[in-house]
Amino acid sequence: xxxxxxxxxxxxxxxxxxxxxxxxxxxxxxxxxxxxxxxxxxxxxxxxxxxxxxxxxxxxxxxxxxxxxxxxxxxxxxxxxxxxxxxxxxxxxxxxxxxxxxxxxxxxxxxxxxxxxxxxxxxxxxxxxxxxxxxxxxxxxxxxxxxxxxxxxxxxxxxxxxxxxxxxxxxxxxxxxxxxxxxxxxxxxxxxxxxxxxxxxxxxxxxxxxxxxxxxxxxxxxxxxxxxxxxxxxxxxxxxxxxxxxxxxxxxxxxxxxxxxxxxxxxxxxxxxxxxxxxxxxxxxxxxxxxxxxxxxxxxxxxxxxxxxxxxxxxxxxxxxxxxxxxxxxxxxxxxxxxxxxxxxxxxxxxxxxxxxxxxxxxxxxxxxxxxxxxxxxxxxxxxxxxxxxxxxxxxxxxxxxxxxxxxxxxxxxxxxxxxxxxxxxxxxxxxxxxxxxxxx
Amino acid sequence: xxxxxxxxxxxxxxxxxxxxxxxxxxxxxxxxxxxxxxxxxxxxxxxxxxxxxxxxxxxxxxxxxxxxxxxxxxxxxxxxxxxxxxxxxxxxxxxxxxxxxxxxxxxxxxxxxxxxxxxxxxxxxxxxxxxxxxxxxxxxxxxxxxxxxxxxxxxxxxxxxxxxxxxxxxxxxxxxxxxxxxxxxxxxxxxxxxxxxxxxxxxxxxxxxxxxxxxxxxxxxxxxxxxxxxxxxxxxxxxxxxxxxxxxxxxxxxxxxxxxxxxxxxxxxxxxxxxxxxxxxxxxxxxxxxxxxxxxxxxxxxxxxxxxxxxxxxxxxxxxxxxxxxxxxxxxxxxxxxxxxxxxxxxxxxxxxxxxxxxxxxxxxxxxxxxxxxxxxxxxxxxxxxxxxxxxxxxxxxxxxxxxxxxxxxxxxxxxxxxxxxxxxxxxxxxxxxxxxxxxxxxxxxxxxxxxxxxxxxxxxxxxxxxxxxxxxxxxxxxxxxxxxxxxxxxxxxxxxxxxxxxxxxxxxxxxx
Numbered sequence: 004x005x006x007x008x009x010x011x012x013x014x015x016x017x018x019x020x021x022x023x024x025x026x027x028x029x030x031x032x033x034x035x036x037x038x039x040x041x042x043x044x045x046x047x048x049x050x051x052x053x054x055x056x057x058x059x060x061x062x063x064x065x066x067x068x069x070x071x072x073x074x075x076x077x078x079x080x081x082x083x084x085x086x087x088x089x090x091x092x093x094x095x096x097x098x099x100x101x102x103x104x105x106x107x108x109x110x111x112x113x114x115x116x117x118x119x120x121x122x123x124x125x126x127x128x129x130x131x132x133x134x135x136x137x138x139x140x141x142x143x144x145x146x147x148x149x150x151x152x153x154x155x156x157x158x159x160x161x162x163x164x165x166x167x168x169x170x171x172x173x174x175x176x177x178x179x180x181x182x183x184x185x186x187x188x189x190x191x192x193x194x195x196x197x198x199x200x201x202x203x204x205x206x207x208x209x210x211x212x213x214x215x216x217x218x219x220x221x222x223x224x225x226x227x228x229x230x231x232x233x234x235x236x237x238x239x240x241x242x243x244x245x246x247x248x249x250x251x252x253x254x255x256x257x258x259x260x261x262x263x264x265x266x267x268x269x270x271x272x273x274x275x276x277x278x279x280x281x282x283x284x285x286x287x288x289x290x291x292x293x294x295x296x297x298x299x300x301x302x303x304x305x306x307x308x309x310x311x312x313x314x315x316x317x318x319x320x321x322x323x324x325x326x327x328x329x330x331x332x333x334x335x336x337x338x339x340x341x342x343x344x345x346x347x348x349x350x351x352x353x354x355x356x357x358x359x360x361x362x363x364x365x366x367x368x369x370x371x372x373x374x375x376x377x378x379x380x381x382x383x384x385x386x387x388x389x390x391x392x393x394x395x396x397x398x399x400x401x402x403x404x405x406x407x408x409x410x411x412x413x414x415x416x417x418x419x420x421x422x423x424x425x426x427x428x429x430x431x432x433x434x435x436x437x438x439x440x441x442x443x444x
Numbered sequence: 445x446x447x448x449x450x451x452x453x454x455x456x457x458x459x460x461x462x463x464x465x466x467x468x469x470x471x472x473x474x475x476x477x478x479x480x481x482x483x484x485x486x487x488x489x490x491x492x493x494x495x496x497x498x499x500x501x502x503x504x505x506x507x508x509x510x511x512x513x514x515x516x517x518x519x520x521x522x523x524x525x526x527x528x529x530x531x532x533x534x535x536x537x538x539x540x541x542x543x544x545x546x547x548x549x550x551x552x553x554x555x556x557x558x559x560x561x562x563x564x565x566x567x568x569x570x571x572x573x574x575x576x577x578x579x580x581x582x583x584x585x586x587x588x589x590x591x592x593x594x595x596x597x598x599x600x601x602x603x604x605x606x607x608x609x610x611x612x613x614x615x616x617x618x619x620x621x622x623x624x625x626x627x628x629x630x631x632x633x634x635x636x637x638x639x640x641x642x643x644x645x646x647x648x649x650x651x652x653x654x655x656x657x658x659x660x661x662x663x664x665x666x667x668x669x670x671x672x673x674x675x676x677x678x679x680x681x682x683x684x685x686x687x688x689x690x691x692x693x694x695x696x697x698x699x700x701x702x703x704x705x706x707x708x709x710x711x712x713x714x715x716x717x718x719x720x721x722x723x724x725x726x727x728x729x730x731x732x733x734x735x736x737x738x739x740x741x742x743x744x745x746x747x748x749x750x751x752x753x754x755x756x757x758x759x760x761x762x763x764x765x766x767x768x769x770x771x772x773x774x775x776x777x778x779x780x781x782x783x784x785x786x787x788x789x790x791x792x793x794x795x796x797x798x799x800x801x802x803x804x805x806x807x808x809x810x811x812x813x814x815x816x817x818x819x820x821x822x823x824x825x826x827x828x829x830x831x832x833x834x835x836x837x838x839x840x841x842x843x844x845x846x847x848x849x850x851x852x853x854x855x856x857x858x859x860x861x862x863x864x865x866x867x868x869x870x871x872x873x874x875x876x877x878x879x880x881x882x883x884x885x886x887x888x889x890x891x892x893x894x895x896x897x898x899x900x901x902x903x904x905x906x907x908x909x910x911x912x913x914x915x916x917x918x919x920x921x922x923x924x925x926x927x928x929x930x931x932x933x934x935x936x937x938x939x940x941x942x943x944x945x946x947x948x949x950x951x952x953x954x955x956x957x
Contacts, residue, residue: 006544008893021818029837034684037687045803066568077560077562079558085511085515093527093530094524094525094527094529095737097540097736099533099538104927108524110739119939122504123503135782138783173607251498271560272556272557274784276787296938300928316631322634330727332741337518344514361486381494381495381496
């Protein structure tokens with residue numbers, strides 16, 4: 004086997020050194036009845052070329068060469084080439100969690116830069132070194148708010164990504180965190196502020212909204228924060244489309260931000276790995292889940308970085324930890340950091356503005372053939388339309404023209420009917436593709 | 445310099461030049477750019493007019509640099525890291541094995557890397573096929589009946605598995621109250637049990653560091669939901685009484701959860717499903733070679749017996765009429781544990797690893813991993829204290845008992861190993877071994893590299909006798925020395941706040957170098 008660096012003679016010599024007659028001697032502690040006496044029923048060894056060809060086949064069985072208008076929590080943006088050339092360096096790719104900081108300063112400094120950029124972008128004071136993704140990050144943010152406030156309930160906007168809400172329900176079910184949902188206003192797609200106010204009680208730990216929300220609508224974060232804070236609840240803002248932060252004001256009124264940073268240079272990749280991250284006000288630091296990288300000095304006064312405040316974490320605190328999370332998304336956080344460095348202060352604004360322009364053009368053009376919903380509030384790069392036929396039927400027709408249409412919404416929002424769908428345009432969506440889709444509607 | 449810093453002679457390491465590099469924010473200048481956007485093919489918009497008061501005005505300290513500066517920045521940072529590609533990572537419990545590069549190449553094929561999770565199933569037969577095929581192989585390797593790939597890491601897999609156990613007991617009318625966890629367990633185990641609403645009951649290990657059957661029998665009752673067991677245990681020894689352990693649990697209706705962190709010792713030699721495990725997780729970033737990436741992404745599939753299959757997270761991949769599909773109609777499911785389908789990119793890599801190895805390569809991998817650990821044990825027993833004498837599998841746990849009489853602790857020797865050109869072994873874990881030195885070489889080490897590690901540890905043991913202070917102040921050859929972790933935690937600085945407010949960042953790093 005080509006990954007194994009031993010010759011048959013090495014194996015013999017080593018067994019002799021150990022004093023074992025055969026390799027099976029080393030497995031003698033496994034009771035005989037449980038020893039596998041046959042080959043595993045998995046394929047034979049494949050050459051590197053055969054592996055490449057097999058995966059080329061898998062790849063070809065998937066969509067290639069289609070124009071896609073899908074977003075909904077997974078966004079296709081351009082990934083500068085240096086993201087992979089740098090993150091694929093073996094020193095990043097094949098290093099371990101930086102528990103030995105003297106030989107992990109590369110990873111640690113990059114994480115410190117990541118945390119700083121996330122703070123700048125979200126308007127928060129601290130950020131952790133990543134969570135699995137936006138959905139689990141939102142669930143952990145709610146658990147964090149419960150610990151901070153000593154209250155139990157969470158009020159969630161129905162315009163938070165439906166799969167995020169499913170994950171939250173899974174996490175909350177055995178922790179005594181009652182969940183309730185608040186409807187959206189039909190003309191704007193924004194959370195219903197009066198209903199929100201009514202849903203808040205003395206035991207509400209937090210309000211969770213998403214902005215831009217699942218319909219692409221930008222919420223009035225300040226107004227929501229005021230309502231939440233008046234009742235002593237924290238406001239958590241989930242952001243699924245991170246590029247929006249290039250042009251949309253950060254949710255500074257929030258107490259906790261749960262960001263899915265996939266848009267910053269991470270492949271759409273059939274849904275993962277992505278890069279969640281929790282950012283918050285500094286006063287909540289002790290309740291933050293996950294790893295934190297901090298600056299310090301070495302014994303000779305030189306700047307260095309370490310994983311810190313680990314007494315919050317499972318390997319120290321065990322069942323009393325703030326979360327059970329251990330492995331996070333370090334390498335993906337590095338990709339995000341490189342992406343943000345490439346675009347920088349000006350580029351992230353220009354990029355977001357292009358997304359805004361493309362989606363504005365698309366919404367305007369689609370609006371000529373279909374009904375554009377939720378016009379009473381600003382949107383970023385997604386919009387909802389109501390077509391004259393069922394969204395599924397429209398999409399079936401579009402596939403023939405090598406276009407993957409918008410996401411039908413009836414599964415999660417039956418009240419919008421079979422004809423409603425969610426469309427996304429990023430800087431990579433061309434005018435030609437949009438015009439073709441509109442024409443085919 | 446080296447003469448003063450060593451009693452012996454490091455054979456693997458030599459002086460390494462790396463360059464100073466500030467924080468990216470300190471290198472930024474307004475007006476520099478590393479990007480150019482496509483020409484806009486639609487009319488430009490006035491963001492202020494479209495967004496109103498929601499428009500952004502402040503961008504904080506996001507940096508502005510050119511492409512070459514960015515490439516140098518991250519390349520310089522990378523040279524400050526140790527990595528598998530540089531040498532052995534003897535971290536016990538972490539399975540730091542070689543990460544095949546073909547895995548990276550195939551994960552970037554267009555149809556795979558650009559696949560959208562909501563694109564039609566008819567256009568996702570390749571990605572669904574990858575999930576299906578990997579699932580089948582992992583089921584065969586573990587000897588279980590069903591699997592979910594959704595959990596994003598090992599701890600997330602534990603969470604999923606314990607949720608399923610809870611749902612199973614609830615379906616029988618009683619969720620039960622507690623989870624038994626050996627005192628040798630990973631910290632994630634008790635943390636997980638707590639998140640699922642169970643009390644944690646500590647199970648004391650016996651004199652050999654193994655499950656104490658009498659103690660287990662005493663503790664298991666009708667309130668026990670499950671035992672979370674790592675097998676081989678965290679001292680690297682196979683629980684030979686595993687069938688009795690399972691029987692004791694099953695007799696009271698409790699289930700056996702296996703933490704699969706140490707599965708690299710078992711693949712192709714024995715199957716947890718055959719020794720009566722009910723549910724387990726795998727760490728694809730350990731056993732199946734997906735890169736550790738400085739702390740993730742991981743992937744933690746959960747395999748289970750048929751009795752737990754109805755409770756798997758939704759959706760599951762199914763094959764109908766020769767087509768792959770996602771089945772969301774799972775009324776007894778514990779729910780969804782992550783958006784979309786999990787860390788899909790890791791499934792690609794794990795499948796490529798499995799295919800490259802084949803059934804015989806997987807078995808030989810396990811045999812080499814166990815051979816390597818036993819070789820290290822044979823060469824170092826006597827030089828270091830070996831608290832448990834049972835035959836080791838894929839890792840060996842020594843203690844610092846002999847060296848600590850000179851004041852040299854496990855952590856010191858771990859740091860000293862860095863000077864000899866290695867990463868440290870796992871320090872002070874498992875907790876049942878005072879001063880634990882946990883070494884897992886994996887199969888990826890040649891005899892030559894193993895001999896270098898053995899030589900380094902022998903020299904360190906000699907140094908602990910002849911010049912303990914040298915070991916206690918290690919490392920000596922790294923670009924920075926031991927870091928002040930107390931101040932880091934007491935006055936946390938978690939972000940760069942600009943040159944003005946920041947006393948700490950004023951000095952240029954590493955002047956002496």
